[in-house]
Amino acid sequence: MKAMTRRTYGEADVLESSIVDPPAVADDEVLIEVRAAAVDPGVWIFMTGRPWAVRLASGIRRPRIPILGLDVAGVISAVGARITRFRAGDEVYGTCRSGSFAEFATARETQLAIKPSGISFAQAAATPVSGVTALTSIRTAGVRPGHHVLITGAGGGVGSFAVQLAKARGATVTGVCSTSKADLVRSLGADAVIDYTAEEIDKDGAVYDVILDLAGSRPLSLLRRAAKPRATIALVGGGHTKGRVMGGFHRQMAAPLIAPFLSQKLKGVTSFVRVPELEELTRHIESGTLTPTVGATYPLAEAAEALRDHTTSRSPGKIAITVP
Numbered sequence: 001m002k003a004m005t006r007r008t009y010g011e012a013d014v015l016e017s018s019i020v021d022p023p024a025v026a027d028d029e030v031l032i033e034v035r036a037a038a039v040d041p042g043v044w045i046f047m048t049g050r051p052w053a054v055r056l057a058s059g060i061r062r063p064r065i066p067i068l069g070l071d072v073a074g075v076i077s078a079v080g081a082r083i084t085r086f087r088a089g090d091e092v093y094g095t096c097r098s099g100s101f102a103e104f105a106t107a108r109e110t111q112l113a114i115k116p117s118g119i120s121f122a123q124a125a126a127t128p129v130s131g132v133t134a135l136t137s138i139r140t141a142g143v144r145p146g147h148h149v150l151i152t153g154a155g156g157g158v159g160s161f162a163v164q165l166a167k168a169r170g171a172t173v174t175g176v177c178s179t180s181k182a183d184l185v186r187s188l189g190a191d192a193v194i195d196y197t198a199e200e201i202d203k204d205g206a207v208y209d210v211i212l213d214l215a216g217s218r219p220l221s222l223l224r225r226a227a228k229p230r231a232t233i234a235l236v237g238g239g240h241t242k243g244r245v246m247g248g249f250h251r252q253m254a255a256p257l258i259a260p261f262l263s264q265k266l267k268g269v270t271s272f273v274r275v276p277e278l279e280e281l282t283r284h285i286e287s288g289t290l291t292p293t294v295g296a297t298y299p300l301a302e303a304a305e306a307l308r309d310h311t312t313s314r315s316p317g318k319i320a321i322t323v324p
């Protein structure tokens with residue numbers, strides 16, 4: 001099969017077009033004919049091997065899995081002996097194990113759901129990692145009707161889902177993004193937009209009931225100044241390009257240690273793609289309260305350019321890769 005592979009850690013230039021054997025299917029896996037994959041910061045982290053902590057899982061000196069890509073949407077072409085929920089021909093979306101920047105990928109059925117109707121494979125592939133992270137963040141922060149919610153990184157992958165899901169919960173949403181993404185964030189339903197290149201997030205004082213910090217690029221002291229005294233601040237993004245060892249994710253890990261000393265609730269968010277979350281996203285998509293935002297689409301052979309687009313934050317929402 002065709003796949004984009006890499007032999008070493010590095011920037012997007014390490015990706016090369018290869019012909020490799022399709023992955024073997026274990027008893028608890030399905031084989032998916034990939035129609036689309038997607039890019040997110042996790043792909044960049046596994047591609048570069050930075051922060052270094054990730055190499056404990058992915059290989060210290062060189063990557064153990066040559067193919068990148070977690071998000072996947074496609075058609076099941078074979079099922080393992082213990083699979084009960086799916087059969088060949090089912091259109092599915094979720095996350096895969098063997099790498100989705102390829103014509104075929106394997107996945108556990110516990111990380112897959114039937115693809116929502118009415119959206120493209122590219123939109124379906126854009127949804128699992130970012131949509132589940134947005135859903136988990138909103139649940140963790142306890143967003144309720146009437147809450148005023150501030151979302152940093154609102155024009156990015158997770159943010160484009162979080163704005164819509166917070167609106168669907170009846171919140172008033174202020175999205176924080178750069179100038180070029182402001183129109184998108186408004187179109188997703190945000191009631192107000194703060195262009196962080198021109199204004200700071202505490203410009204209106206301590207007015208937010210909930211802050212979802214997806215961008216991870218503002219100090220906690222600033223987030224706290226924008227939050228009401230009893231507000232919840234959910235730390236989701238770590239500013240993954242910062243810090244060689246932990247890449248900024250120390251903020252989530254430190255949250256439980258700092259939280260007891262603050263009047264505001266401080267919560268670190270960790271998300272996992274599982275069936276209940278995927279099925280909740282499917283319900284939102286099929287009822288019209290959520291539309292996955294694909295800001296750019298690249299063919300498989302141009303996966304390196306998709307990574308460069310993501311690294312420079314050129315396109316809003318998610319970047320999809322279509323296969324073949």
Ligand SMILES: NC(=O)c1ccc[n+]([C@@H]2O[C@H](COP(=O)([O-])OP(=O)(O)OC[C@H]3O[C@@H](n4cnc5c(N)ncnc54)[C@H](OP(=O)(O)O)[C@@H]3O)[C@@H](O)[C@H]2O)c1
Pocket residue numbers: 040041042129130133152153154155156157158159176177178181196214215216217218235236237238239240269270271272310313317
């Ligand atoms: N905790 C978890 O389980 C989990 C799971 C998935 C992802 N994450 C993390 O969540 C973060 C967001 O992921 P993503 O997929 O949405 O990444 P993304 O698509 O790269 O989006 C990040 C957004 O942040 C914006 N941004 C940068 N600086 C900003 C600032 N100062 N204020 C507001 N926005 C700013 C960027 O664009 P503009 O600057 O152009 O607006 C971009 O749109 C990443 O750090 C990722 O590693 C965490």
